[in-house]
Amino acid sequence: xxxxxxxxxxxxxxxxxxxxxxxxxxxxxxxxxxxxxxxxxxxxxxxxxxxxxxxxxxxxxxxxxxxxxxxxxxxxxxxxxxxxxxxxxxxxxxxxxxxxxxxxxxxxxxxxxxxxxxxxxxxxxxxxxxxxxxxxxxxxxxxxxxxxxxxxxxxxxxxxxxxxxxxxxxxxxxxxxxxxxxxxxxxxxxxxxx
Amino acid sequence: xxxxxxxxxxxxxxxxxxxxxxxxxxxxxxxxxxxxxxxxxxxxxxxxxxxxxxxxxxxxxxxxxxxxxxxxxxxxxxxxxxxxxxxxxxxxxxxxxxxxxxxxxxxxxxxxxxxxxxxxxxxxxxxxxxxxxxxxxxxxxxxxxxxxxxxxxxxxxxxxxxxxxxxxxxxxxxxxxxxxxxxxxxxxxxxxxxxxxxxxxxxxxxxxxxxxxxxxxxxxxxxxxxxxxxxxxxxxxxxxxxxxxxxxxxxxxx
Numbered sequence: 381x382x383x384x385x386x387x388x389x390x391x392x393x394x395x396x397x398x399x400x401x402x403x404x405x406x407x408x409x410x411x412x413x414x415x416x417x418x419x420x421x422x423x424x425x426x427x428x429x430x431x432x433x434x435x436x437x438x439x440x441x442x443x444x445x446x447x448x449x450x451x452x453x454x455x456x457x458x459x460x461x462x463x464x465x466x467x468x469x470x471x472x473x474x475x476x477x478x479x480x481x482x483x484x485x486x487x488x489x490x491x492x493x494x495x496x497x498x499x500x501x502x503x504x505x506x507x508x509x510x511x512x513x514x515x516x517x518x519x520x521x522x523x524x525x526x527x528x529x530x531x532x533x534x535x536x537x538x539x540x541x542x543x544x545x546x547x548x549x550x551x552x553x554x555x556x557x558x559x560x561x562x563x564x565x566x567x568x569x570x571x572x573x574x
Numbered sequence: 575x576x577x578x579x580x581x582x583x584x585x586x587x588x589x590x591x592x593x594x595x596x597x598x599x600x601x602x603x604x605x606x607x608x609x610x611x612x613x614x615x616x617x618x619x620x621x622x623x624x625x626x627x628x629x630x631x632x633x634x635x636x637x638x639x640x641x642x643x644x645x646x647x648x649x650x651x652x653x654x655x656x657x658x659x660x661x662x663x664x665x666x667x668x669x670x671x672x673x674x675x676x677x678x679x680x681x682x683x684x685x686x687x688x689x690x691x692x693x694x695x696x697x698x699x700x701x702x703x704x705x706x707x708x709x710x711x712x713x714x715x716x717x718x719x720x721x722x723x724x725x726x727x728x729x730x731x732x733x734x735x736x737x738x739x740x741x742x743x744x745x746x747x748x749x750x751x752x753x754x755x756x757x758x759x760x761x762x763x764x765x766x767x768x769x770x771x772x773x774x775x776x777x778x779x780x781x782x783x784x785x786x787x788x789x790x791x792x793x794x795x796x797x798x799x800x801x802x803x804x805x806x807x808x809x810x811x812x813x814x815x816x817x818x819x820x821x822x823x824x825x826x827x828x
Binding site for chain 1: 645710712730769782
C-alpha cells in the first residue's frame with residue numbers, strides 16, 4: 381500500500397483525532413447512563429471536522445469505524461462510507477459557518493442525518509436484508525408492522541427517524557462544546573470556529 | 575495476543591480475508607458463502623481462535639436470520655402466498671442466503687480481527703508504505719479508547735454525586751438536559767488534552783509523511799509475497815469474470 385507522503389493534517393489535528401475516535405466510543409457509556417434513544421457515536425467525528433476541516437473529519441470517520449470494527453464487530457467496517465459522509469458534510473457545513481449558531485448547528489445536523497441515514501439504509505438493505513439486531517432494526521420491524529410497508533422502505537424510514545434525531549443532537553453538543561472551548565485553542569485549529 | 579497467524583506476515587491473511595469477503599458476495603449463491611464460511615472457520619480453528627471467530631459470526635448472522643424470518647412470518651406482504659405465522663420456504667431460504675453471506679464475511683474478517691494484533695498489522699502496513707500519520711492514528715486511537723471509557727465512567731460518577739438526575743424516574747427531557755453536564759466535561763477534556771499531545775509530537779520531531787524504519791521488521795518471505803500476488807490476481811480475475819457475466823446478461827435482456 382502506498383499513500384502520498386505529503387503532510388496531510390496539522391500535528392494538532394493528528395493529536396485530536398485519536399481522542400475524537402475514543403470519544404465516539406466512550407459516549408456510549410453516557411448514552412447508556414441516560415438511557416437515551418440515540419447513539420451519539422459521531423460527536424468526535426463532527427467535532428474534528430468542524431475544528432480542523434473536512435479532510436480531518438473524513439480521516440476521523442475512517443479510523444473511528446475501523447477501530448470499532450476491530451474492537452466491537454467486523455460488521456462495522458461496512459459502515460465506513462457513512463462515517464466518511466458524516467465527516468465530510470460536518471466539515472463542509474462547519475466551513476460555511478453553520479456551527480456559529482444553535483439554529484445553524486441543528487440545520488447541519490439535519491443535513492448530515494438525512495445523508496447518513498440514506499447511505500446506511502442502502503448498506504443495511506444490501507448486506508443485511510434491511511434488518512440489524514439494534515435499536516434501528518427493531519424500529520424497522522415496528523414501522524413494517526404499523527405502516528405495512530416493505531422491509532426496505534421500513535429500513536429507510538427507521539434510519540431517517542433515528543439519524544434525524546441523533547445527528548442534530550450530536551451537532552448541538554458540538555456547538556455547546558465549541559462555545560465553551562478556549563478561543564485560543566479553537567483558533568489554533570484554524571477551522572470553521574475561528 | 576498471540577495466535578498461529580503470527581507465523582505469517584499480517585498482510586497475507588489480510589489479503590486472503592479481503593478476497594474471501596469479496597468472493598462471498600460475487601460468487602454463485604448460496605454455495606460460495608457456505609464454502610467461504612467453512613474455510614474461514616477452519617482457518618480460525620487451526621489458528622486456535624475458532625471459538626471467538628464463531629461467536630463473532632453467530633452474534634451477527636444469527637439475529638439477522640431470526641429477524642428476517644420473524645418479520646416475514648409476523649408481517650407477511652399483502653401479496654404473500656403464505657398465511658400469517660406460517661414461514662414460507664422461499665423467504666426462509668432468502669433469509670438463510672443473506673445470513674450466510676453476512677456470516678461468511680464476518681468470519682473471514684473475524685480471523686484478522688481476533689488473530690492479528692492491530693499494532694503488528696499496522697507495522698506490516700507501514701513497512702509497505704503506510705505513512706507515519708496513518709499508522710499513528712490507528713495505534714493512538716486503539717490506545718486512547720480504554721482511557722476515554724474510564725474517564726466517561728468517572729464523569730458519570732462525579733455528576734451523579736453532584737446530584738445530576740439521570741435515573742429511571744427522570745423523564746426524557748430531564749435526561750436530555752443532563753446530557754451536556756455529562757458529555758461536556760468529557761469532550762472539552764479530550765480536546766484540551768490533544769494540545770499537550772501535539773506539543774509532545776512536535777517536541778519529538780514527529781514527521782507525519784515520513785516512512786519509519788522498523789527496529790524489528792516483520793518477516794515477509796518470498797513465498798508469502800508470491801502468495802499475496804496470486805490472491806490479488808485470483809480476486810481480480812473473479813471480479814472481471816463477474817462483471818463480464820453481468821454485461822453479458824444485460825446484452826441478452828436488451
